[in-house]
Amino acid sequence: MTRVDIGALVEFPNGGARAVRVEDRELVVVRIEDDVYVLDDRCTHEAFWLSDGDVDVATREIECARHGAMFRLSDGAPMCLPATSPVATYEVSVRQGRVEVSW
Numbered sequence: 001m002t003r004v005d006i007g008a009l010v011e012f013p014n015g016g017a018r019a020v021r022v023e024d025r026e027l028v029v030v031r032i033e034d035d036v037y038v039l040d041d042r043c044t045h046e047a048f049w050l051s052d053g054d055v056d057v058a059t060r061e062i063e064c065a066r067h068g069a070m071f072r073l074s075d076g077a078p079m080c081l082p083a084t085s086p087v088a089t090y091e092v093s094v095r096q097g098r099v100e101v102s103w
């Protein structure tokens with residue numbers, strides 16, 4: 001398993017999404033208070049960047065800015081059409097204020 005430090009927790013906007021590129025992976029990082037979610041930065045409908053979308057803090061979902069599909073942050077499950085396949089998610093831990101992603 002690979003574990004990568006992707007930055008300090010405070011560097012990620014609370015309630016927002018940010019693109020992170022690590023090695024050959026394109027990730028979107030969403031922070032809601034002390035919770036951090038990391039998913040592939042590609043909508044499963046037509047491969048648009050999820051990091052361009054809005055985060056629904058109440059439902060903990062991210063919206064694809066292109067056609068409006070919503071994905072659950074915890075497991076990447078599609079919550080509405082037009083997406084029908086989940087987005088891959090990653091294990092995340094926060095240690096001493098640093099965010100680490102594993103794969």
Ligand code: FES
Pocket residue numbers: 043044045046047048064065066067068069082083
């Ligand atoms: S590309 Fe994301 S909903 Fe179509």
